[in-house]
Amino acid sequence: MDNSLAVVWPALLDGLVTTVAVSLSALPLGAPLALLLAAAGRGGRLLRSASAFYVSFWRGTPILVQLLIVFYFLPFLGLELEPVVAATLALALNTAAFQSEIYRAGLQAIPMGEREAARMLGFSASQTFLRIEAPQAFRIMLPALVGEMQALVKNSSLVSVIAVTDMARRAQQVAASTFRPLEAYASALVLYVAVGAVLAGIGLLIERRLAKGVGR
Amino acid sequence: MTSGFLSDLPLYASGLLTTLTVSLAGIALSVGTGIVLAAALRSPLLYISLPIRLYVEFTRGAPLMLVLFLIYYGGAQFGLVLNPYVAGVVGLGLYGAGAFAEIFRAGFNAVPKGEIEAADMLGLTPGQAFRHIELPQALGLTLPPSIGQAINLVKESSVLSVITLAELTKVAGTISSITFAVVTPYLTVALLYWAIVESLSRLGFYLERRLAVKGY
Numbered sequence: 001m002d003n004s005l006a007v008v009w010p011a012l013l014d015g016l017v018t019t020v021a022v023s024l025s026a027l028p029l030g031a032p033l034a035l036l037l038a039a040a041g042r043g044g045r046l047l048r049s050a051s052a053f054y055v056s057f058w059r060g061t062p063i064l065v066q067l068l069i070v071f072y073f074l075p076f077l078g079l080e081l082e083p084v085v086a087a088t089l090a091l092a093l094n095t096a097a098f099q100s101e102i103y104r105a106g107l108q109a110i111p112m113g114e115r116e117a118a119r120m121l122g123f124s125a126s127q128t129f130l131r132i133e134a135p136q137a138f139r140i141m142l143p144a145l146v147g148e149m150q151a152l153v154k155n156s157s158l159v160s161v162i163a164v165t166d167m168a169r170r171a172q173q174v175a176a177s178t179f180r181p182l183e184a185y186a187s188a189l190v191l192y193v194a195v196g197a198v199l200a201g202i203g204l205l206i207e208r209r210l211a212k213g214v215g216r
Numbered sequence: 217m218t219s220g221f222l223s224d225l226p227l228y229a230s231g232l233l234t235t236l237t238v239s240l241a242g243i244a245l246s247v248g249t250g251i252v253l254a255a256a257l258r259s260p261l262l263y264i265s266l267p268i269r270l271y272v273e274f275t276r277g278a279p280l281m282l283v284l285f286l287i288y289y290g291g292a293q294f295g296l297v298l299n300p301y302v303a304g305v306v307g308l309g310l311y312g313a314g315a316f317a318e319i320f321r322a323g324f325n326a327v328p329k330g331e332i333e334a335a336d337m338l339g340l341t342p343g344q345a346f347r348h349i350e351l352p353q354a355l356g357l358t359l360p361p362s363i364g365q366a367i368n369l370v371k372e373s374s375v376l377s378v379i380t381l382a383e384l385t386k387v388a389g390t391i392s393s394i395t396f397a398v399v400t401p402y403l404t405v406a407l408l409y410w411a412i413v414e415s416l417s418r419l420g421f422y423l424e425r426r427l428a429v430k431g432y
Binding site for chain 1 (some may be wrong): 221274276277278281285286289290292293294367372373374375377378392398405406410413414
């Protein structure tokens with residue numbers, strides 16, 4: 001028992017680096033596409049339905065299946081990517097759909113009157129967006145974005161299925177080599193939950209900082 | 217290609233049936249456990265509510281795949297040998313119960329205390345007040361998030377493929393290993409999941425409208 005834990009933890013921490021790297025990079029990678037989708041959702045009929053179709057598909061199908069489709073489909077496009085790159089790409093395409101809903105709701109939450117008032121006061125359209133709408137929307141969206149980040153960490157465990165040596169895969173390897181699946185998987189679960197808790201804590205810190213000087 | 221697809225139809229059908237069965241069983245187990253956990257979360261006794269709170273937070277950060285590995289392979293370490301069906305449904309149920317507990321807790325909290333007092337005044341027994349006043353309102357209020365969580369569980373059921381359960385995702389893997397066609401099987405099962413998810417969300421809208429007319 002003591003010996004097996006001594007083997008399990010270094011392996012898991014090694015995998016944790018990949019887990020954090022993959023999920024932390026998927027979030028910003030998906031953001032531009034999410035913003036495009038949210039903008040398209042406010043556009044004409046064709047753009048709106050294209051955006052709705054994308055969001056519905058990526059929200060309506062399992063991430064595991066999405067990962068496998070992306071992983072197997074890329075070679076058809078002539079792209080021979082490392083599994084870890086394909087995995088990050090699949091997670092980014094997935095989170096884009098979820099993030100677009102967050103951005104859409106966040107921007108909707110800002111009263112129309114504020115934009116009108118800013119324009120009246122002589123702000124340009126881009127100034128209005130950058131100085132009035134975006135900062136407020138960000139504060140509103142932050143909890144949802146932290147939630148999405150936590151979901152990404154959790155979902156990233158599935159990349160082990162396409163041979164990425166993340167924490168879940170390291171847990172499997174070490175469970176097989178030590179014949180101690182209980183210790184290996186329980187420890188990995190604890191670490192996943194801990195990463196989620198740390199993210200939630202960071203989110204709360206940022207939220208509190210942003211709330212400073214806002215009378216609400 | 218086409219004839220191959222046709223000959224694979226029985227496999228897809230059996231996978232679909234398994235996915236529907238385990239999802240339904242997992243959802244039922246989650247809802248049942250979720251109601252009990254919600255009651256425990258509302259308990260004023262800290263030694264009841266605190267462990268349940270920890271459990272709920274744990275399920276929020278824990279990836280289902282590792283939960284399944286822990287039950288299926290970790291259980292075997294101390295003689296608890298489960299078949300993939302049982303391990304899958306138990307894993308899905310325990311994993312999904314956390315979110316349902318939060319949903320139901322919020323739903324019961326949203327029913328004003330005054331209504332229970334009024335029902336008591338009018339001579340309803342506590343059981344009648346629960347059945348006729350509290351429960352219908354709580355169910356109506358929790359319907360949209362419950363449907364969302366049920367949809368999540370259907371999608372998450374794809375992860376049961378990792379413990380060798382022959383549901384849709386596993387079937388796609390089996391077919392692709394026989395036919396060497398990789399994209400078609402996964403796209404096919406993605407469409408099937410999408411159809412289940414869309415039907416569930418339509419059902420949710422329908423029920424919401426019915427309940428809204430009846431109850432309010």
